[in-house]
Amino acid sequence: MPHKIAAGNWKMNGMRGDLKHLKDIAKAARDVDCITVICPPVTMLRSAVNQTHDALNIGAQDCHVELKGAFTGDISAPMLADAGADYVIVGHSERRNGHGENNALVRAKAEQVLAAGMTPILCIGESLAVREAGDAVAVVSEQLKSSLPADSGIVVAYEPIWAIGTGLVPSVEQIAQMHDALRALLQDVFPETGARVTLLYGGSVKASNADDIFSVANVDGALVGGASLTADDFVPIMQALDRSAP
Numbered sequence: 001m002p003h004k005i006a007a008g009n010w011k012m013n014g015m016r017g018d019l020k021h022l023k024d025i026a027k028a029a030r031d032v033d034c035i036t037v038i039c040p041p042v043t044m045l046r047s048a049v050n051q052t053h054d055a056l057n058i059g060a061q062d063c064h065v066e067l068k069g070a071f072t073g074d075i076s077a078p079m080l081a082d083a084g085a086d087y088v089i090v091g092h093s094e095r096r097n098g099h100g101e102n103n104a105l106v107r108a109k110a111e112q113v114l115a116a117g118m119t120p121i122l123c124i125g126e127s128l129a130v131r132e133a134g135d136a137v138a139v140v141s142e143q144l145k146s147s148l149p150a151d152s153g154i155v156v157a158y159e160p161i162w163a164i165g166t167g168l169v170p171s172v173e174q175i176a177q178m179h180d181a182l183r184a185l186l187q188d189v190f191p192e193t194g195a196r197v198t199l200l201y202g203g204s205v206k207a208s209n210a211d212d213i214f215s216v217a218n219v220d221g222a223l224v225g226g227a228s229l230t231a232d233d234f235v236p237i238m239q240a241l242d243r244s245a246p
């Protein structure tokens with residue numbers, strides 16, 4: 001069985017004052033039977049680890065592909081592990097599109113995250129044009145195949161780009177079709193362990209749609225942006241995941 005994971009991606013949001021939301025999320029995390037991960041901005045990583053690590057897993061939102069060296073402004077996977085991170089998001093569409101990251105780079109970053117003893121949350125997802133052309137499953141499957149590291153100790157997040165931050169959500173049928181295809185691919189590549197890889201859905205997940213999304217087979221949790229910034233919004237999503245069928 002894959003672990004159920006409720007993951008929050010704070011993106012470029014969060015100041016010291018927002019630690020109170022993290023602490024409230026941590027308090028609720030003790031009462032749900034699923035893994036909770038919050039990926040705050042890296043400026044908050046140490047305080048997040050110090051103040052909430054007993055109840056929360058803490059993640060980073062990206063890492064550099066090299067281990068160290070002359071890369072001004074960048075942070076490597078071992079540095080994130082050293083700061084106490086457990087997870088690192090790689091290949092988010094805001095990195096792929098805003099920073100020109102391709103599948104080969106995303107795969108190399110995932111390998112570094114694994115080598116540093118953390119779990120990559122590997123993101124994939126199609127554009128609206130691809131969805132409308134009817135190519136979503138083929139394109140996203142190819143993206144996953146080309147971004148996969150050699151080790152199955154990963155979390156995969158399917159995030160249609162057109163659903164991120166827009167309030168638009170695919171139908172449960174569309175989510176089911178994609179997640180079934182991704183599960184089959186994972187089992188093909190990792191015959192022993194592919195069935196146990198946690199497969200998240202991401203893109204405009206909210207308390208109001210979480211139950212429907214978590215009712216879909218092969219959806220093992222969510223990667224949540226906007227609705228992960230406060231405990232009021234995120235805790236109901238964690239609770240919806242907790243009460244969803246295993």
Ligand code: PGA
Pocket residue numbers: 009159163164165166202203204205223224225226227
């Ligand atoms: P959203 O973002 O929940 O705000 O749509 C999801 C994500 O980008 O991970």
